[in-house]
Amino acid sequence: MTLDRRQLLLAASFAAPWWRRASCGGDGAVVESRTAPPAPGPSGGLCVGTRGPASAASIEGPPRPPLHPDALARWVDPLPVPAVRTPDGLRPDPHDPGRSIPYHRIAMRESEVRVHRDVPPTRVWTYDGTLPGPTLEVRSGKGLLVEWRNELPAAHFLPVDHGLCGAGPDRPDVRTAVDVHGARVPPESDGYPEDWYGPGGSALHHYPNRQDAATLWYHDHAIGIERLNQYAGLMGMYLVRDDFEDGLGLPSGSREVPLVLFDRMFDAKGQLLYPTSGAPDAPWVSEFYGDALLVNGKLYPYLEVEPRQHRLRVVNASNSRFYLLSLFRSGATVPMHVIGTDQGLLAAPAPLDSFTLAPAERADLLVDFGPAAGESVVLRNQSFELLQFRVKSGTRRSSPVPARLRPATKVAESTVVKTRTLTLNQYRDPKTSGMLMLLNATRWAEAVSESPALDSVEIWRLVNLTEDVHPIHLHLVRFQILDRQAFDADEYLISGAMNLRGDPAPPAPYEAGWKDTVRAEPGMITRIIVRFEGYAGRYVWHCHVLEHAANEMMRPFEVVG
Numbered sequence: 001m002t003l004d005r006r007q008l009l010l011a012a013s014f015a016a017p018w019w020r021r022a023s024c025g026g027d028g029a030v031v032e033s034r035t036a037p038p039a040p041g042p043s044g045g046l047c048v049g050t051r052g053p054a055s056a057a058s059i060e061g062p063p064r065p066p067l068h069p070d071a072l073a074r075w076v077d078p079l080p081v082p083a084v085r086t087p088d089g090l091r092p093d094p095h096d097p098g099r100s101i102p103y104h105r106i107a108m109r110e111s112e113v114r115v116h117r118d119v120p121p122t123r124v125w126t127y128d129g130t131l132p133g134p135t136l137e138v139r140s141g142k143g144l145l146v147e148w149r150n151e152l153p154a155a156h157f158l159p160v161d162h163g164l165c166g167a168g169p170d171r172p173d174v175r176t177a178v179d180v181h182g183a184r185v186p187p188e189s190d191g192y193p194e195d196w197y198g199p200g201g202s203a204l205h206h207y208p209n210r211q212d213a214a215t216l217w218y219h220d221h222a223i224g225i226e227r228l229n230q231y232a233g234l235m236g237m238y239l240v241r242d243d244f245e246d247g248l249g250l251p252s253g254s255r256e257v258p259l260v261l262f263d264r265m266f267d268a269k270g271q272l273l274y275p276t277s278g279a280p281d282a283p284w285v286s287e288f289y290g291d292a293l294l295v296n297g298k299l300y301p302y303l304e305v306e307p308r309q310h311r312l313r314v315v316n317a318s319n320s321r322f323y324l325l326s327l328f329r330s331g332a333t334v335p336m337h338v339i340g341t342d343q344g345l346l347a348a349p350a351p352l353d354s355f356t357l358a359p360a361e362r363a364d365l366l367v368d369f370g371p372a373a374g375e376s377v378v379l380r381n382q383s384f385e386l387l388q389f390r391v392k393s394g395t396r397r398s399s400p401v402p403a404r405l406r407p408a409t410k411v412a413e414s415t416v417v418k419t420r421t422l423t424l425n426q427y428r429d430p431k432t433s434g435m436l437m438l439l440n441a442t443r444w445a446e447a448v449s450e451s452p453a454l455d456s457v458e459i460w461r462l463v464n465l466t467e468d469v470h471p472i473h474l475h476l477v478r479f480q481i482l483d484r485q486a487f488d489a490d491e492y493l494i495s496g497a498m499n500l501r502g503d504p505a506p507p508a509p510y511e512a513g514w515k516d517t518v519r520a521e522p523g524m525i526t527r528i529i530v531r532f533e534g535y536a537g538r539y540v541w542h543c544h545v546l547e548h549a550a551n552e553m554m555r556p557f558e559v560v561g
């Protein structure tokens with residue numbers, strides 16, 4: 001008899017049940033340590049038990065009649081491009097009070113937006129009233145101060161699960177903490193998930209921006225509800241620019257287009273729907289996939305472009321959805337070049353026809369619309385149409401794709417002082433269908449177990465024992481992907497034996513640059529090499545499937561100075 005992977009996971013998880021319900025944050029509750037599957041992490045759990053019922057229930061129909069995006073007219077709304085925000089003034093630089101740096105005061109507030117011409121206004125939560133929020137644009141090495149102000153209502157309009165770690169009934173439903181994803185930032189300005197504040201509260205963050213030009217983005221990170229806050233609309237772009245990048249003469253102005261991608265579900269009145277498990281006291285669902293795929297907050301928008309080269313800066317801001325992006329013109333693929341990843345420019349452009357973008361990953365693209373003069377080009381996710389480029393007719397002006405971008409500096413494996421093996425886990429309770437997802441079998445509230453020394457180099461081996469791809473993100477740092485190696489996960493779950501299969505595969509050229517989020521594939525060991533530079537202090541690493549992160553696929557790490 002052969003067991004499928006799911007049965008094996010069940011069997012392995014429940015050979016030795018090791019969690020039980022306890023209060024979040026620890027009240028002395030002790031959890032049995034686990035014997036199988038093998039876990040190098042510490043035992044002793046805090047926080048709640050599993051959530052349930054699990055994912056299958058999440059697919060059930062929403063209680064309000066849904067909107068069917070397929071029925072909407074395509075290409076009737078122009079693509080909105082979020083405005084670059086003008087600072088509200090200057091303030092002394094906290095690191096150098098003799099100097100002044102730009103200061104922004106950004107309010108989170110409830111607003112209404114139009115996602116489509118034929119859809120009534122949608123209630124959303126925004127930064128500054130727009131979805132996405134305003135773009136923050138900074139120069140590398142030049143600091144920025146942002147006062148993030150929570151001016152949201154006191155009640156959440158999405159289903160808060162009070163049983164999740166950090167979201168207990170003793171806490172306000174509406175809590176926020178802002179993270180600039182990918183920023184090298186002191187810990188007190190990182191938007192640590194526990195550093196939340198409710199309506200009327202605020203936080204002043206200092207972003208020194210001592211990092212290369214890159215496509216960053218900001219979003220909510222409050223523990224236990226970040227998936228709902230981001231779903232409600234709390235996100236925006238943060239672009240770091242520098243002289244090196246300027247020197248490349250890449251397309252700019254109207255030929256540089258930010259594209260923030262996220263999926264949603266709407267009811268017939270245009271209001272956001274977020275599924276629940278069906279259990280009133282445990283509404284958490286294990287992932288979210290909406291049938292409405294928006295670009296910069298619009299459904300099926302169009303953008304008029306010159307028959308010239310353009311730079312597209314793409315962010316996957318979805319809760320759970322992975323995209324397979326490509327461009328089409330009258331049925332044929334339009335070639336593109338990836339010039340940058342999460343943390344900036346590649347060494348050389350990577351030509352391709354399509355590529356995968358996991359939640360929180362970014363891609364910086366060059367596309368030449370010259371050959372499509374007078375026609376239209378459509379951006380697709382697999383076969384779903386997302387955005388139409390209307391290419392003007394007229395003289396096409398071609399600009400070559402630069403042969404070289406930012407010189408690559410490979411982090412040498414000889415400099416590694418520590419290699420950590422960290423498992424990605426998923427547990428199910430067959431009785432309740434409850435679920436729990438963890439990093440290295442360790443719950444959020446357990447003691448810090450990853451404490452790299454400041455400026456040291458480590459390899460992290462992410463051993464994925466689950467059936468899902470998990471986009472793993474480390475705060476503060478940038479890293480390089482070394483390789484992905486297949487192994488026999490079933491055997492490992494049963495006996496603890498690590499049987500490798502085949503040879504390790506290097507990353508695809510388009511993900512071979514500086515990253516801050518990496519796809520850890522099921523049945524693979526994904527190795528990344530990281531220098532922990534910048535600042536000492538407490539940060540987090542987590543899966544960027546937001547539903548997973550909320551159910552404890554998130555852990556602190558501490559850079560020790």
Ligand code: C2O
Pocket residue numbers: 179181219221360473475540542544
């Ligand atoms: Cu984009 Cu910790 O997140």
Ligand code: CU
Pocket residue numbers: 468469470471543544545548549553
């Ligand atoms: Cu995950």
